[in-house]
């Protein structure tokens with residue numbers, strides 16, 4: 001990206017905000033040479049806390065930050081943004097499913113979609129992190145018809161990274177040796193982490209792990225329930241790992257995927273793999289020139305198809321509830 005890049009964060013006074021802002025400002029998001037105009041949005045009740053965060057950013061004296069704007073008016077803060085990371089919303093508490101946040105958080109995305117439609121650009125890239133992330137993203141896109149559909153995505157990179165760690169630990173190697181796992185579907189307990197196309201140190205994951213029962217059982221449920229396990233332990237939802245995953249997501253989108261590798265992004269379906277067009281579903285994607293492309297032609301076995309359908313059905317239900 002050229003010149004000063006306008007990066008906005010919503011829910012910036014929250015806990016993911018506090019983890020991600022230092023990463024953005026240090027150059028982890030866009031590289032060590034890209035200057036950033038930072039826009040921070042939160043609700044009026046949190047403006048004082050946000051003012052404190054701004055004072056801290058100033059006191060860090062980051063060389064890459066050219067200016068900081070903050071406030072509670074999305075039309076003001078999101079105007080002409082190049083990249084927006086949507087964290088603003090309520091996190092779930094212990095015992096809740098993410099979709100229980102649907103009504104509360106969807107209204108936020110309806111409002112912010114309308115604002116984005118007025119003040120966004122045809123090149124504004126949007127990443128939705130706030131839960132239920134896929135359906136919030138669908139709502140955001142629905143209310144921002146002026147912005148190209150390709151510019152909307154929701155975060156399943158955290159689930160992707162979690163899968164890499166689980167496989168690496170089982171195969172007694174480092175997660176950097178694990179490539180091409182895939183998260184299909186919803187960022188929820190129905191998501192399907194699929195290892196059929198992945199490798200560990202260049203060998204198929206199935207061969208490297210050599211435990212199909214674990215891959216078909218405990219591995220999948222551990223990834224599906226990891227968010228809940230963290231809430232149970234921390235009494236707060238994941239923040240450090242969520243911030244890292246959001247940075248990974250944007251960096252890959254902007255700078256591209258290495259040859260032969262894919263990542264997972266929830267995007268508005270183009271109908272690939274028989275997923276209804278327009279549903280915000282997580283796919284294996286490659287990225288180049290700030291565009292994602294769904295990896296085509298992967299063989300889907302019966303086990304996978306069944307899991308992909310379950311999470312698809314949940315997303316259809318969420319979409320219908322949200323739009324009604």
Ligand SMILES: NC(=O)c1ccc[n+]([C@@H]2O[C@H](COP(=O)([O-])OP(=O)(O)OC[C@H]3O[C@@H](n4cnc5c(N)ncnc54)[C@H](O)[C@@H]3O)[C@@H](O)[C@H]2O)c1
Pocket residue numbers: 010011012013014015016017041042043046087088089090091092108128129130131133155156158159187237238239242
């Ligand atoms: N997709 C993922 O993998 C993933 C991972 C972790 C957390 N999350 C979700 O991210 C969201 C943020 O998590 P957190 O831990 O930072 O929560 P948090 O409660 O610490 O912070 C959320 C912030 O959003 C603000 N906010 C609320 N409504 C807003 C609005 N209309 N406009 C702007 N800001 C608004 C709140 O005031 C608060 O400061 C939650 O919905 C959480 O469930 C998603």
Ligand SMILES: O=C(O)C[C@H](O)C(=O)O
Pocket residue numbers: 091092098131158226227228230237238
């Ligand atoms: O699980 C949650 O509610 C928070 C987040 O989505 C996560 O996966 O850690």
